[in-house]
Amino acid sequence: MDFLGFFGLREDPFKLTPDPAYFYPSASHNEGLLLMDYSIDQKEGFILVIGDPGTGKTTLLKVFLEKWKDRAETAIVLTPGLTPEEFLISVAEDLNIHPGNKNKNEIIKALRDFMTQKSSEGKRVSIIVDEAQNLPAETLEELRLLSNLETDKDKLLQIILIGQPELEPKLMAEKLRQLNQRITTRVHLRHFNADETADYINYRIIKAGKQNLHIGKKTGSLVHKLTKGVPRLINMLVSRSLMAAYLEESASVLPRHIHHAVKSLNHSDMKLTPRLKYAFMAGGVTVTILIAIIVIDVSLHRHSSDKDAVNISTINTAPAKESPSQSAGSADKIPSSGSASVPSEITAIPDYKIVSVKVDVANVREKPSFDSIRVGWSPKGIQMIVLQEYVDEKNMSWYQVPFEGEKRWISEEVVDVIEMGEAEGR
Ligand SMILES: Nc1ncnc2c1ncn2[C@@H]1O[C@H](COP(=O)(O)OP(=O)(O)OP(=O)(O)O)[C@@H](O)[C@H]1O
Numbered sequence: 273m274d275f276l277g278f279f280g281l282r283e284d285p286f287k288l289t290p291d292p293a294y295f296y297p298s299a300s301h302n303e304g305l306l307l308m309d310y311s312i313d314q315k316e317g318f319i320l321v322i323g324d325p326g327t328g329k330t331t332l333l334k335v336f337l338e339k340w341k342d343r344a345e346t347a348i349v350l351t352p353g354l355t356p357e358e359f360l361i362s363v364a365e366d367l368n369i370h371p372g373n374k375n376k377n378e379i380i381k382a383l384r385d386f387m388t389q390k391s392s393e394g395k396r397v398s399i400i401v402d403e404a405q406n407l408p409a410e411t412l413e414e415l416r417l418l419s420n421l422e423t424d425k426d427k428l429l430q431i432i433l434i435g436q437p438e439l440e441p442k443l444m445a446e447k448l449r450q451l452n453q454r455i456t457t458r459v460h461l462r463h464f465n466a467d468e469t470a471d472y473i474n475y476r477i478i479k480a481g482k483q484n485l486h487i488g489k490k491t492g493s494l495v496h497k498l499t500k501g502v503p504r505l506i507n508m509l510v511s512r513s514l515m516a517a518y519l520e521e522s523a524s525v526l527p528r529h530i531h532h533a534v535k536s537l538n539h540s541d542m543k544l545t546p547r548l549k550y551a552f553m554a555g556g557v558t559v560t561i562l563i564a565i566i567v568i569d570v571s572l573h574r575h576s577s578d579k580d581a582v583n584i585s586t587i588n589t590a591p592a593k594e595s596p597s598q599s600a601g602s603a604d605k606i607p608s609s610g611s612a613s614v615p616s617e618i619t620a621i622p623d624y625k626i627v628s629v630k631v632d633v634a635n636v637r638e639k640p641s642f643d644s645i646r647v648g649w650s651p652k653g654i655q656m657i658v659l660q661e662y663v664d665e666k667n668m669s670w671y672q673v674p675f676e677g678e679k680r681w682i683s684e685e686v687v688d689v690i691e692m693g694e695a696e697g698r
């Protein structure tokens with residue numbers, strides 16, 4: 273039996289390609305996507321997305337493109353080491369514009385006509401540069417000049433620069449001061465925290481077709497320590513650990529498999545600190561991939577109203593104040609967040625469900641009630657695994673989902689159930 277068959281997986285969960293279908297909305301990625309959406313929607317000029325290597329910049333870009341594909345014309349520049357002229361030609365070609373003459377002025381004129389036309393059709397035009405830290409300063413300056421294209425009322429073009437941390441100091445150079453001033457939105461992608469690391473691993477395993485293979489908190493914490501929460505490193509480490517387990521025909525990933533994986537990867541960014549080495553040697557780290565017992569109440573009750581959708585123009589970064597009607601007395605009817613934790617032994621095979629936010633912005637709450645504190649929001653298209661389901665006294669379903677490293681609640685009114693099933697064998 274091959275590796276995937278052995279673990280009952282449909283496909284490799286930890287591929288290194290930035291696949292939007294596997295997008296995991298960590299707090300930072302979620303916020304980044306929301307800010308990008310908002311900036312394009314509001315026709316703001318320049319957006320900057322910064323993140324360490326492997327933190328998911330290109331993945332975020334792909335999710336963003338997927339969301340905007342019907343509403344925006346986008347030129348994507350993936351090989352940014354281009355001179356200003358080469359850059360303009362590449363942008364025009366990507367937008368399917370073919371000026372008769374390829375001199376710079378002709379291309380800019382053709383671009384302006386195109387953008388004016390699209391603007392009158394209510395469409396956005398954006399240029400996105402990935403790996404923008406490699407753009408020569410003159411090409412960045414050319415981009416700034418392009419961003420001047422505007423009508424009396426609106427900017428005709430939005431520009432998203434995506435790059436590694438060295439891009440920011442580069443933009444602070446004197447000759448790029450004007451461009452730097454025009455950046456209205458800055459997104460910094462953070463590494464996953466320990467809880468997000470475990471959620472992320474579980475999410476990918478579920479997506480790859482294995483509903484009852486989960487990773488425990490301790491394993492997540494160990495992987496987090498070794499990878500510092502960088503998704504690319506997590507993928508490499510867990511993938512190699514699964515392979516080590518497979519070679520031993522072990523259905524669980526044990527500390528020695530992770531140890532073996534770190535050593536065989538021999539990656540300069542994943543070092544065994546003396547403390548971790550000791551933990552492995554002493555067998556002090558007890559980790560295993562477990563079968564979880566998250567038993568979900570699958571009763572579904574539909575409501576037509578949209579109470580928990582947020583109008584994007586009303587977003588406020590502070591959590592909403594606790595409503596006076598949020599009585600302590602109702603707490604005992606609400607499932608405690610502890611009841612969804614991953615157990616330390618096999619007790620049942622779970623059902624599973626994945627929901628996707630269907631409104632522009634959905635409130636995420638501390639408890640399953642409209643009276644509960646809003647702890648944040650999720651933008652349209654974000655997918656989440658349901659950890660638990662709760663039906664309130666009005667027959668409204670609430671889904672408990674991982675959010676910013678905590679277990680939070682989202683109303684059925686603002687999401688669609690996009691995947692749901694029973695573990696095999698049921
Ligand atoms: N939020 C996320 N959800 C799912 N997978 C992710 C996420 N972030 C990163 N990954 C995974 O991590 C790996 C690296 O992601 P990606 O290529 O997007 O990083 P990057 O920041 O663009 O890296 P680089 O700086 O090298 O270009 C990919 O396998 C991708 O699938």
Ligand SMILES: [Mg+2]
Nearest residue numbers: 329330331402
């Ligand atoms: Mg990238």
